[in-house]
Amino acid sequence: MMMYMIIVKASNQSEEEKAPSKELMLQMDRYNDLLEDAGIKIMAKGLHPTKEAIRISFVDGNKLMTKGPFYPSSEHIAGFFLIDVRSEEEAMRWFDKAPDPIGNNQGVIELRKVY
Numbered sequence: 001m002m003m004y005m006i007i008v009k010a011s012n013q014s015e016e017e018k019a020p021s022k023e024l025m026l027q028m029d030r031y032n033d034l035l036e037d038a039g040i041k042i043m044a045k046g047l048h049p050t051k052e053a054i055r056i057s058f059v060d061g062n063k064l065m066t067k068g069p070f071y072p073s074s075e076h077i078a079g080f081f082l083i084d085v086r087s088e089e090e091a092m093r094w095f096d097k098a099p100d101p102i103g104n105n106q107g108v109i110e111l112r113k114v115y
Contacts, residue, residue: 003114046079
């Protein structure tokens with residue numbers, strides 16, 4: 001088995017903690033249920049916006065600690081699904097079934113294999 005992470009990229013909407021539409025929530029719940037029913041879902045979680053985050057940058061041998069928010073929001077993660085599948089092809093099939101996490105053809109998701 002191989003683990004893959006389906007990463008939901010952040011948006012201005014997720015960073016501002018604007019609730020998704022009821023229809024979008026239903027789509028995400030259905031997708032979550034499909035992953036669970038297939039027995040491949042390990043975990044699915046949303047993340048708080050970057051205004052609650054802290055970042056450490058390593059610069060010239062020093063640590064620089066910065067509190068959020070961080071911009072642009074499209075470079076950050078709003079949530080993820082962690083799945084355990086038999087092959088990259090299976091991961092791609094499940095990835096392709098994921099709904100647009102933002103709606104209105106504005107969402108971005110990314111598939112990454114876990115070491």
